[in-house]
Structure formats: structure tokens, C-alpha cells
Amino acid sequence: MTDKEFQTAISLLSKGDKGALRQIYEAYIRFIYAIVYDTVKRREDAEDITSEFFIKLVRVAGTYKKGTSHRAWMAAIAKNMAIDALRKSNREVLESAFTDDDTGENSYIDNKSSQATNEASVEDKAILSEDMKNAMGTLNDNEREIIDLKLLGGLKFKEIAHMLGQPMGTVTWLYNQGIKKLRRCLSDYERE
Template identity: 45%
Template sequence: MTDREFGKYMSAIAQGDRESLRAVYDEYLKLIFAVVYDTIRQREEAEDVTSEFFIKLYRIADSYKKGTGHKRWLVTIAKNMAIDRIRKIDREMLVDEMPERNEGKTMESQIVENLTLKQAVATLKPEEQEILDLKVVGGFTFKEIADMKGRPIGTITWIYNQAIQKLRRCRL
């Protein structure tokens, strides 16, 4: 969806058009859920926040400024809502469980066998998962991701490539 199309949908949503909200929902559900889940690390909480996100989007549709990069705007709102949820439930973000190390082998040298893609992605560090999701699910460029995260583009591409290498070592 282009910025122009998104702007039209947001204008229609601001006028109460639920079909336009449905179009935005269909287009961005996966991205919003990925961003929220990468922050919260709990599926049920992420599902709740994702639902609340689209309710909020309906309420704040008139605040969208056309031409400001709608994906970044959506991701920022979703991430802030996820952080607010963490604060509200007074929990720390869970650390990914990594498979145990085999005798004499480092984690990096192990080949994790017979994993589903979901399991393989779960072995990545939270930041690697977030960057992977923003790139693959969100379709953001490395520059956009670097700007969002406030990190150098080289660091972002390095983290992304490390994540891809880890996934390649897993037998899916």
C-alpha cells in the first residue's frame, strides 16, 4: 500500500468508514503483530495489543499527516503500545530460550536439526528477530530500520545478515 492510498484510507476511517479500516487491517495485521510480539514476547498479550492497536487507529485516524511515511508511523504506535503494556503488567521482557550447548561445541557451531521456521526464528536474539521482521514482514529498507532504531546502517545490515546465517544453519 502506498502512502497516498494509506492517506485516503485514513481520511475515510476518520469519517467512520469501517471498510477502509478493514483494508488497512488486512494489509498490516502481520506487521503490527510482529512488531508487538517482538517487544512483548508473549503471544496472548501481543494479540491483545494488536487488537487494541486497530481500535486506537480507528480513533486517531484524523491525526495522520499525509506524506510522513505511514509504515513508520504505524510501527511507532504499535511499539509504543507494546511498551506501555509491558509497563502496565509490570513484567520484564522475556529472554529467548536458546537450545542447550552440546559437549565441546559452541552455540554458533551447532546445527539445530529439524526445526520449523517458527522454532528457528525463536532461536534468534530479540533484536535480530525485530530487524528480520521489519525487513521481511514490514518491507522497510535498511536505512529506514537504522533511522527507527537510531543505529548505524552498517550495524543493522550486520545484525540482519547474522540472523540470516543463523537461520541457514538450522535444518528446516
């Protein structure tokens, strides 16, 4: 969704147009869910917060400033909501789920993986989703979050750095590290 398309949609949404919300939902559900999940690390909580995010979007639609990056704006809202929820629940984050452990699986892998395997097997040389999930499981929190923000949200490194409160050099370095790890894990699939 381009900034212009988003502006139109958010403008309609501020007037209560549910169709506009549906458009934004279709375009960004994966992005928002990933941001929230990366923070709370629990599927149930991530679902609740993501739902709340889109409901909240109706209320905050009028606060979006034209000309600003809508992805960064939404990412900031979603991230803050996830952090708030985490604080409220006062739940310990399971560090082990996303530690830099090459063998570790994480809760991101769910029972949908077998279905995905069947679909992917149809395509020659395609990387299995399950393998990608395992590979993603080797990343640490920061690497995973930055990759999600970059690939799903299309955010610029500068925007990611601003959002996460980290220097741009660190963000770029973490991103590169993450991609390298994924490559190592999925080297069998990569075309030379």
C-alpha cells in the first residue's frame, strides 16, 4: 500500500468506513502481527493485541499526519501497544524461545507447518516454510524484529533505528547478521 493509498484509506476510516479498515488489514496484518509477536512472544497475546490494534486504528485514524511514513506510524503504535500489554501482564519473557541457538526451535513454529510442507513440496527448489521457521528460530530478538520490520513493513533502516531507539549502524549490522544466519541455515536451498 502506498502512502497515498493509505492516506485515502485512513481518511475513510476516520469517517467510520469499515471497508477501508479491511484494506489496511489485508495489507498489514502480517506486519503488525509480526511486530506484536516479536515483542510479546505469545500467540494468544499477539492475537489479542493485533486485534486491538486494528480496532484502535479506527479511533486514532484522525491523528495520522499526511506525508509521514504510515508503516513507521503503525509500527510504533503496534510496538507500544505490545510493550504496554507486556508491562501490564508483568509476564516474564521466555528468553530461551528466541536465543541465538542454532538448534533451538521456538513457539513461532506451530501446527500449520505440516500443511505448509505439503504446499511447498509442489514447488521445485522452494524453501520449506518449516525450514524457514527453524532458521528464523536461530535469530535473536533484535535480529528477528529488525528483519520483520524491514521485510514485512518495508521500513527504512533509519525508521527502524528511530523506532527501536538504536543507532542506525547497529540496526544495519543486526540485519546483516540475521540474514547471514538465515543463509547459513538454508544454504542447501540457495541458488549459487
